[in-house]
Amino acid sequence: MSGMLRSRLAKTFTRIARSAVAVAALAGGTAAVRAADMPTPAAAPVFTQVDQNIWVVTLTANIKAQPRYPGASDYTAIGFPSVSIRKLGEPERFSTPDEGLSFALYETSTFRIGPTVRYISGRYYGDDRRHLFGFRDAGFALEPGVFGEFTPVDWLRVRAEIRHGTIGHHGVVGSVGADFIQPFDRWRFSIGPRFNFGDGAFARRYFGVLPIEALLNGRVTAFRPDSFTSAGVLGAVTYTFDERWAVTGYAGYNRIIGSSADSPLVRRPFGSPDQFVFGAKIDYSFTMPALF
Template identity: 25%
Template sequence: MMVVRATFFSLLLAGLTGVSCGAYADEPASAVAPAGVASDTAASATPPSKWKIAFGPGVTVSPAYPGSSKLKIYPFPALDISYDDRFFSQGPDVLGVNVLRDPNYHIGAALTLDFQSRSESDDPRLRGLGGVHWTPKLKLFGDYTWWAFTGSVAMYQDIGGNRQGKTIVSDLYASLPLDSWLFSVGPGFTWADAEYTRTFFGVSSQQSAASKLPTFDTGSGIRDIHMNFYVSHDFSKHWTSSITVVAGRLQHYAADSPITSRRFELNSLASVNYRY
């Protein structure tokens, strides 16, 4: 059994879009001593470390702001640290804990950074709307893997007072390991509450007067539906690379907002990591 666990990446993608992914593979069967072989070697072998550490350079490409037709490129350090599959620091998840965990599932919480933001300087159409700052969020998550299929759900709640409200991201994907390669693909959706949609897609009467955009009232609902694509390749015992692509389409309030200039969303992340 191989367990695939979001990191999204959600890469840094979790901080930019609420989505990210990563993977760890179990030890190959050849690493297990056959039955009946003397235990001297096994007894003298060093037990595996409870620490898993990987780091390296990365780059992510995402919309300049939610609903934007322009893309921005962000370099970032791809960091992935965990201890005993209990405590971890991965991408935008500054510090997290798997309260309940098993080879097949994880349930826990994390302090994460959401880098979604918007500035009036991003587009002339935004002048008069005011800015939206990135914010820290509380993340509650759970995932379950059965055979090659993994289902996951994560709730993000703004705890920085930057009007980003609450979002829930749910994904279902299938994974296929081939030698040193891993491929994952699957659909998902994002739900957002009224505060989130009002902040990023709503236009109040005051904002309308300042920006000349029509007023637009919002509420809670599905923000987007998307497809996740993930590929990783182990070059050696220590070096690995990965690419994540999330292609989505804005829905309902997000799609119909006068702020939105393109309904199609594309987020991608690529990184090269050195694993200890």
């Protein structure tokens, strides 16, 4: 009986295996037919000629609404220009509106590293005379540093920056973010998480309250944060009209967390831990002979 049972089980297993192979072959054929029938999204128009002696220069006009100062609950609009250069024929590198002005000293198809700099808006008494009475100004800052980017696949980019403040503060700050990228015809969508951090020098400059400030203001208590952290997300959509013109709209959100979140400056009515940004930019590209 045991030999007959083994024989029957072997025959049954053989039938099941043959059926599974047939089903897999049918499914594979059907998937191939469907894939062949699906339209392939057309790529956005770009400069296609390859010439190392020609540059593609992109001029960008930016406008965005952001908190009036770090931790503020009211918003202001700012506009500023930017420029980027690449050699004709080189693919345009993905970038996001919230990253610093950067230049790659070393790059491959998957990795880039180089210097970067960011501008941080300051906090001034004139921004809110009613709530900021008695507070010292925390001036705007430039934050030079270095960045690194890793793009393991076309649809994912990871970027990190480490910077040191000048003028407004002298702390160490940094950011880490990832972007999931999806192009479709002339459109490109991206979204990803953000994490920002700063040391005690940065946190005390923009979120600390000195005893004399608390005494003069009369509505806050002294506060000394030991660090700054925030976490959030940024999403953007770009439409490319042709190889010269493109427009981008974006929106982002960051939540101040950790030590700085307990500052009186990010509580009502002085401010808010919820920090939003909304913006748009227009790109215009043209070619010119390389200068070096």
